[in-house]
Amino acid sequence: MSVPIALLGLLEREPSHGYELKRDYDAYFGRGKALPFGQVYATLGRLARDGKVLPGEVEPGAGPDRKRYAITPIGKSEVETWLDTPIEPEPHLQTVLFEKVVLALMLGRSAEHYLDIQRGTHLQRMRELTELKRSGTAIDALLADHGLFHLEADLRWIDLTAARLDSLTAMVRS
Amino acid sequence: MSASQAADDAGQPAPILEAHDAQLSFGVTPALRGANLALVRGEILAVMGPSGSGKSTLLYCLAGILTPDTGEILFDGQRVDTMGEQERSRLRRDHFGFVFQFGQLVPELTAEENVALPLLLGGASRSRALDAARAWFEPLSLDGLERRRSGELSGGQAQRVALARGLVSRPEVLFADEPTGSLDSLTGEQVMELLVSATRRQGTTVVLVTHEARVAAYADREVVVRDGKANSLSAGRVRS
Amino acid sequence: MTRLGLRLTLKGGKEAAVRLTIIVGAVAVGVGMLLIVLAGMNGINAQNARSAWLNTGSVFGPGPVTPGGPAPGPPNTSPVATASDPLWWLSSTDQFETKTIDVVDVAATGPDSPVPPGISHLPGPGQFYASPALTKLLRSTPASELADRYPGTQIGTLGPAALPAPNSLIIVIGYAPAQISTMPGAAEQASINTSTTHISGANGWDSNKLQVILAVGALALLFPVLIFIATATRLSAARREQRFAALRLVGATPRQVSIISAVESSVGGLGGVVFGFGLFLLLRPLLTNVDFTGEPFARGDLSLNLTDVLLVIIGVPLAAAVAARMAMRRVQISPLGVTRRVAPPMPRAYRLLPMVAGIGELGYFVDVGTPKGTGGQILAYFSGCLLIMAGLVIAGPWLTLVGSRLMASRAHRPAALLAGRRLSDNPRAAFRSISGLIIALFATSVSVGVITTILDRGPSGTGSFGTSTLLQQFGGFVGRSVSVRGQTGLAAPAVSDQLTAELRSIRLVQGVTLLYTDANSPDTLLVSCAELSHTPGIGRCTPGAVVAAVGGNLDVNPFDVTGNRATLASTVWPAAQISPARLAGLTVDVIVVETNRSTAALEQARTTLELAFPDQNPPQTLSDIDANSTRSITELRQMTDVVIAASLVIAGCSLAVSVTGGVNERKRPFSLLRLTGVPVGVLRRVVALEAAVPLLIISVLSAAMGFLAAGMFLDAQLGYTLRAPGPGYYALVSAGLVASLAIIATTLPLIERITGPEVARNE
Structure with missing residues (x-):
């Protein structure tokens, strides 16, 4: 997951200061690796340049950070597109899958919808692999099986998460 | 406007099997709370969902075994849900085939007689029915097992015999309810492989109920039943 | 379809063969019993018909015909036998030891006088015919003790047509008309009686009354036989249901399944009928020795007429097919018959109503008195008894349910809990296996109650002088x-x-x-x-x-x-x-x-x-006088005993088959229980409790009902109070119950054998 999308997502929730963004990022997505302040401001700068966020008025007071950033319609649509685009069904995608779910829940979007389209994409890939297995060589079949089992593990996670969405929502929104 | 007309308007082939807002309760327990579904000829549809979601009930309704309380089931444009038991029995015999998880073979009959059963029930002569049945043993790698009774077959063999029985009358729709449910991965895969290749060869439409993604991956598309609801009116493409 | 049915029945592998064998065997036993009952009824009727001629002149008691006057033609005489020359006729009974001798005094008035059966012409004055048994007795006894009583010389023996039983003692003595006309009671008869209706009990039975009695006896036997056949054809019904559901799934129509099921049960039924006839023919020579009425049968009495044969050949397979069809009803509805069965509704308390109605009917007659006429009395009483009997069968499942719920709620041990729950889950099936015994017990209690009381009232207490004191009464x-x-x-x-x-x-x-x-x-x-x-x-x-x-x-x-x-x-x-x-x-x-x-x-x-x-009336000992008055009762008791013994045997078979079948059907759940660590002992106790608890509970009720019915009958008909049955009754009932429990016990070793872990495997 990219830092810019994460920050955009956090901003879509509510306009925030840079330090608030850093704090929330670390809490939800940091996974024990804090985001440096420098990277926060550099990213915000780039986003502002691209018209995806809008820096607010400089507020009175001390400290380096006296601007509140808000998301623009362009920024919003970027978040939306990102959320609606299933990721490539490849092994070791759990973190991305996870981030999508958490962010969708946080923003009050339908995580279920996301999971459904992700399931569809996974199954499509599994169908391709199954087809490959059926038509290809034994080596192809072996590789396809490997992929299939991993994708199946993802799918199981997707199903389980879908079943647990209620309790996840409660946790994220608290 | 019915869904089949809509499909015609869209230039797609008319669906062979449809469910429109099918609902069914067992006593006070709702099992189906609105299923909308359409399959085109030759399509393999996987019906997925957690256990207790109503996938088997949906299959029974589509196959005319159970009658929905409300809603419509259509086969080839004909209402199935309003048919009498006799008519539905005939429909099952002449147009449908079945493969279930287990317990579907008649224990008193030999494997070939089990396969020949739908033909015998349809009034075919014994020798013709048995000939037709035997023709299925080789393609399903069952050669030599013709005279065995169901108790003398392994799980995979029994399931392949059941598959042969489901296909022997060249049905238009094959209903498979967890056909690999009691088999290990490899055996299950063999059964699925045979099921898919045989139905593709014949152009049989398949309704495949399963909770396993790897089994569902043999299908052209899937519909997920959740809390008795399913929605998949857009008939999928048929893979060539 | 018929061929498929035959194929499934006859070549369905070992298990199907075993099932077919059991069904055929059970139906054969049932059919054999049925045939014996029918033959017995025919035998009793034949015996009775051969005693008709002895009742000449006593029908309707027309009184002596005045010599020379017009002979009032008794309504029961056969027109063929009517003769222009009447026959002087005087029939009486005599005693020798405890045996009754029928003495018929005759005198021909002309060449056309009617001739009784068994002889070619009438004995002339000073001549007599005697039955073979009496001939033997006359020869083996000093003349002063017997032969001196009968004047004249024997000119022949009576043929079998004249003998109700081979050992009947009958003598036909010839006189001159002038001689016999002076004898009190002698009368001219235009014909020999051939009808058995309206005859008194002294020589044979009124055939109408006899038919009712025999019909009741046959019904009392038919119930258990039918239950037995139904039990046998329902054997491994679950297995059948599963198979038929599979057939329905692949598109067999309900009709096709019915045909297959009917073919299957009819094959069992037909096979059973064939073997049943074989069984009957095998047993028939022995049956002649069975004491149905206190008088042995002549050879050929125990025969079947065409109606009986047709009735059994058509009726039994039909009944088997109907029973199987009723058992199949659920599967006919849905191909998921087995997996998604709707539980049958639980029996309710209103099942007690018929039984209460039966008691009410008998009570009504106690209150208002008996209806007019013997036929009416018999009808009123037997219909009440039948109502109670049917009521017991109807109320049984509900009583089983109540008992089992009680057992389950009080259970401290797993066996009682399991048995209680299983019983309350399907009380009908549980009761079905014991219903035959319940009916047999009811019938036993009624007849023992009635007969004990009547015999007890009767003069059995004449002491040691009963047979030694001879009375010549004027x-x-x-x-x-x-x-x-x-x-x-x-x-x-x-x-x-x-x-x-x-x-x-x-x-x-x-x-x-x-x-x-x-x-x-x-x-x-x-x-x-x-x-x-x-x-x-x-x-x-x-x-x-x-x-x-x-x-x-x-x-x-x-x-x-x-x-x-x-x-x-x-x-x-x-x-x-x-x-x-x-x-x-x-x-x-x-x-x-x-x-x-x-x-x-x-x-x-x-x-x-x-x-x-x-x-004068011949002299009699005190016991003779008693014996005469209780003769028909003892004959009735003899018939009842035969019926009871037969129905107990059938009911026992029925119990054995259904308990075995029940265990066999639950092979899988039992073996699964064993896999989860339930010891075989617990399973054995479950099976034992399931059969024994309803048996014991309803037995007590059934016996009580029997005595209640007997008491009401005695009160209404005879004004007697019921006497407690003797130790013989208790011995009989205890022996029956012990035998039943033993039958249940014999199935227990089976459990260990058929619930091995391999059974739990998927089929």
Whole structure:
């Protein structure tokens, strides 16, 4: 997951200061690796340049950070597109899958919808692999099986998460 | 406007099997709370969902075994849900085939007689029915097992015999309810492989109920039943 | 479809073969029993029909035909037998030891006089025909004891057509018309009776009454037989349901499944019928020895007519098919019949209603009295009994349910809990296996209750003198109730001293006592105390009395069979104020001969008396008098015993088959339980409890109902109070219950064998 999308997502929730963004990022997505302040401001700068966020008025007071950033319609649509685009069904995608779910829940979007389209994409890939297995060589079949089992593990996670969405929502929104 | 007309308007082939807002309760327990579904000829549809979601009930309704309380089931444009038991029995015999998880073979009959059963029930002569049945043993790698009774077959063999029985009358729709449910991965895969290749060869439409993604991956598309609801009116493409 | 059904039935592998064998065997036993019952009924009817001729003239009691007058044609005579020359006819009974001899005196009035069955022409004066058994008896007994009674020479034996039973003692004696016309009771008969309707119980049964009795007996047997056949055809119904559901799934129509199921059960039924006939033919020679009525059957009596054969050949496979079809109803509805079965509704308390109605019906008759006519009484009573019997079967499942719920809720051990829950889950099936026994027990209790009481009321207490004290009664006594010839009030003949001396001279005759009747006190008989001391069988005098009054201070006739004469021998008769001299001048009413239990003396005395008083009723011992009055009851009891024994056997078979079948059907759940660590002992207890608990509960109820019904019958019909049954009844019932429990126990070892872990494997 990219830092810019994460920050955009956090901003879509509510306009925030840079330090608030850093704090929330670390809490939800940091996974024990804090985001440096420098990277926060550099990213915000780039986003502002691209018209995806809008820096607010400089507020009175001390400290380096006296601007509140808000998301623009362009920024919003970027978040939306990102959320609606299933990721490539490849092994070791759990973190991305996870981030999508958490962010969708946080923003009050339908995580279920996301999971459904992700399931569809996974199954499509599994169908391709199954087809490959059926038509290809034994080596192809072996590789396809490997992929299939991993994708199946993802799918199981997707199903389980879908079943647990209620309790996840409660946790994220608290 | 019915869904089949809509499909015609869209230039797609008319669906062979449809469910429109099918609902069914067992006593006070709702099992189906609105299923909308359409399959085109030759399509393999996987019906997925957690256990207790109503996938088997949906299959029974589509196959005319159970009658929905409300809603419509259509086969080839004909209402199935309003048919009498006799008519539905005939429909099952002449147009449908079945493969279930287990317990579907008649224990008193030999494997070939089990396969020949739908033909015998349809009034075919014994020798013709048995000939037709035997023709299925080789393609399903069952050669030599013709005279065995169901108790003398392994799980995979029994399931392949059941598959042969489901296909022997060249049905238009094959209903498979967890056909690999009691088999290990490899055996299950063999059964699925045979099921898919045989139905593709014949152009049989398949309704495949399963909770396993790897089994569902043999299908052209899937519909997920959740809390008795399913929605998949857009008939999928048929893979060539 | 029929072929497929046959294929499934006949070549369905080992398990199917075993099932078919059991069904065929069960139906065969049932059919065999059914045939025996039918043959028995035919036999009883045939026996009865052969006694019709003995009732000539006594039908409707038309009375003597005045010589020369127009003979009123009795309505029951067959037109074929009508002859222009009437036949003088006088039938009576005689005794030899405990056996009854039918004596028929005849005299032809012309060449066309009707001839009784069994002989080619009528005996002339001084000739007689005797039945083979009597012929033998005449030859083996000294003439003074028997042969002297019958004048003339034997010219032949009676043919089998004249013999109700091969051992019947009958004699047909020829007279000249002039001779017989002077005999009291003799009458001219235009024809020999051939009908068995409306005949009295002395020789055979009124066939209408007999039909009702036999029908009830047959029903009491038919119930268990049908239950048995139904149980057998339902064997492994679950397995069948599963198979038929599989057939339905691949598109078999309900009709096709019905056909297959019907073919299957009909094959079992037909096979059973074939073997059943075989069983019957095999057993028939032995059956001749079975005592159905107290009189053995002639060879050929136990035969089946075409109707019976057709009834069984068509009816039994049909019944089997119907039973199987009823069991299949659920699967016909849905191909998911087994997996998604709707539980049948639980039995409710209103199932008690028929039983209550039956008790109500009997109670009604206790209250308002019996309906008019014997037929009406029998109908009223038997319909009430049948209602209670059916009521027991209907109420059974509900009672089972109540009992099992109680057991499950009180259970502390897993076996009781499992058994209770399983019973309450399907109380009908649980009750079905014991229903045959319940019916048998009910029938036993009713008949034992009724018969014990009647026999108990009857004079069984005549003590050791019952068979040794011979009474020659004349017609003068007012209170007399026993009248074999039906002629009371004949003028008493004079009793000569020569006769008494002759009687006293018979070896081992202890004493001869004359009882006199006095016109002044018609209710009393007077006796000389000197004589009475030699005949202790009828009591003794007050010490010091010279003449005693017998029966004077008793309300009842001392020889009345309905009176309680248990104490007759110990009765002390009061003195009568009359001199011995005057006594000798009175009319003799009864001659009492005390024979000290010597048969020879008794029969010799009897012969002497019969020769001296040919027109009087033959002398009888006290026991003879009793025996006559209870003869039909003992015959009835004999029939009932046969029915009860047969139905108990069938009910036991039924129980064995259904318990075994039940265990077999639950192979899988039981083996799964075993896999989860339930010890075999618990499973055994479950099976035992499941059968034993309803059996014991409903047995008690059934027996109680039986005695209630018997008590009400006795109260309404005879005004008797029910006597407690003797130890024999308790022994019989306990033996039956123990046998049933033993049957259940025999299936227990089976459990361990068939619930091995391999059974739990998927099929």
